[in-house]
Amino acid sequence: MASSILQALMWVVALSLCISSTECLTGDSIIDHSQSVDGGLCFNLIGPSGYTCLEHTAQTKDGFLLGLQRVSSGILNLGAQTGPPVLLLHGLFMAGDIWFMDSPNESLGFILADHGFDVWVGNIRGTKWSHAHESLSDGDKEFWDWSWEEMALYDLETMLSYINSKTGSKVFVVGHSQGTIMSLAAFTQPDIVRMVEAAALLSPISYLDHITSKLVLNLVHVYFDEALGLLGMHQLNLKSDILTNMIESVCDGHLDCSELLSPLTGENCCFNNSRVDVYLEYEPHPTSVKNLKHLFQMIRKGTFARYDYGSIKNLLQYGKLKPPTFDLSKIPESLPIWMAHGGNDALGDVIDVQHTLKELKSKPNVLFLEDYGHIDFLLSTRGYEDLYDNMINFFKSCEMSS
Numbered sequence: 001m002a003s004s005i006l007q008a009l010m011w012v013v014a015l016s017l018c019i020s021s022t023e024c025l026t027g028d029s030i031i032d033h034s035q036s037v038d039g040g041l042c043f044n045l046i047g048p049s050g051y052t053c054l055e056h057t058a059q060t061k062d063g064f065l066l067g068l069q070r071v072s073s074g075i076l077n078l079g080a081q082t083g084p085p086v087l088l089l090h091g092l093f094m095a096g097d098i099w100f101m102d103s104p105n106e107s108l109g110f111i112l113a114d115h116g117f118d119v120w121v122g123n124i125r126g127t128k129w130s131h132a133h134e135s136l137s138d139g140d141k142e143f144w145d146w147s148w149e150e151m152a153l154y155d156l157e158t159m160l161s162y163i164n165s166k167t168g169s170k171v172f173v174v175g176h177s178q179g180t181i182m183s184l185a186a187f188t189q190p191d192i193v194r195m196v197e198a199a200a201l202l203s204p205i206s207y208l209d210h211i212t213s214k215l216v217l218n219l220v221h222v223y224f225d226e227a228l229g230l231l232g233m234h235q236l237n238l239k240s241d242i243l244t245n246m247i248e249s250v251c252d253g254h255l256d257c258s259e260l261l262s263p264l265t266g267e268n269c270c271f272n273n274s275r276v277d278v279y280l281e282y283e284p285h286p287t288s289v290k291n292l293k294h295l296f297q298m299i300r301k302g303t304f305a306r307y308d309y310g311s312i313k314n315l316l317q318y319g320k321l322k323p324p325t326f327d328l329s330k331i332p333e334s335l336p337i338w339m340a341h342g343g344n345d346a347l348g349d350v351i352d353v354q355h356t357l358k359e360l361k362s363k364p365n366v367l368f369l370e371d372y373g374h375i376d377f378l379l380s381t382r383g384y385e386d387l388y389d390n391m392i393n394f395f396k397s398c399e400m401s402s
């Protein structure tokens with residue numbers, strides 16, 4: 001175990017030397033999957049499975065052009081009226097593709113469409129499907145000057161307004177991991193939460209100070225986030241040639257890929273190792289170094305707060321020495337919330353989930369799965385039976401009572 005952590009750390013560090021430096025981005029050394037996979041998420045992944053999929057673009061207040069895909073079941077689409085809108089919010093280093101990785105009866109995006117929902121696929125700024133800005137390009141450091149705070153207050157606000165205006169309905173929100181951080185932060189804002197019908201949070205996170213992920217704790221311990229900043233990096237793009245080669249060599253060699261995943265996410269009960277190649281065609285997506293710093297601040301300080309710039313800059317930015325917190329008790333008690341979390345989840349620890357629950361005014365519907373790790377909530381081979389069936393029943397019960 002120790003050696004696999006070391007190895008994982010080694011590739012992350014080695015890889016970091018390539019992150020966001022311009023020669024990496026312009027040279028031959030990067031495998032740019034966005035060039036080889038033209039035509040968007042609908043064309044490449046969702047459409048070919050027989051679903052109706054349309055590309056939409058929504059612009060945030062700060063100029064990012066977010067790709068949204070609207071998906072419905074091909075069968076249901078013929079004449080049937082559309083069901084309520086559901087927005088899917090992916091996690092860190094992922095994008096909307098993650099909801100469509102496995103067969104239609106295993107992947108949540110397809111399952112929701114088959115159950116008659118009007119599925120909208122969110123893609124956070126900086127990911128491959130939301131990689132444009134009205135005036136900046138990804139070589140500009142300003143392009144990467146954001147964290148999950150902007151994802152919550154700008155991206156989520158924009159996506160909900162857009163869907164709201166297209167459908168005239170409040171939106172069901174599904175988030176995983178970072179998608180739940182941004183949801184919980186955004187739901188404290190009255191002008192955002194008013195557009196939400198109900199929320200389903202997979203591996204819900206607002207506090208992160210009890211994580212047990214050995215790999216992440218090591219990176220926090222060695223101030224990996226600060227090191228990237230000191231090296232002048234702004235973009236965190238793990239999809240480099242170096243990483244691809246390293247993963248390949250690690251996986252083909254003496255190490256099992258699940259051994260690499262476990263130190264990061266916790267032991268996943270239901271992860272299908274033979275599908276790693278498929279997943280790696282899309283994952284991981286880029287994020288910003290500032291986002292990593294903000295996440296690491298949560299781990300170090302145990303707070304659910306805005307970005308910490310240090311006392312002096314905080315004073316200028318917020319008028320206070322410490323960044324304001326997101327107050328979970330401001331989430332309206334009337335917002336129906338469903339949560340699923342796991343006993344083996346090294347990122348969404350049970351103690352942290354309880355902390356979140358204690359601060360909420362409402363009593364969410366909680367599903368606890370003893371043997372689930374962080375990635376099982378997305379890619380479990382038993383996802384429908386264990387999770388999604390339950391989530392859909394919850395949504396249907398909200399629909400009936402609204």
Ligand SMILES: *[C@@H]1O[C@H](CO)[C@@H](O)[C@H](O)[C@H]1NC(C)=O
Pocket residue numbers: 103104105106
């Ligand atoms: C899901 O579909 C695949 C084929 O697409 C099939 O082999 C598998 O048995 C199905 N699983 C379930 C749980 O229905």
Ligand SMILES: *[C@@H]1O[C@H](CO)[C@@H](O)[C@H](O)[C@H]1NC(C)=O
Pocket residue numbers: 272273274275381
């Ligand atoms: C695991 O993935 C392989 C390769 O795609 C597939 O053939 C197999 O059916 C999958 N197993 C389960 C349990 O889904």
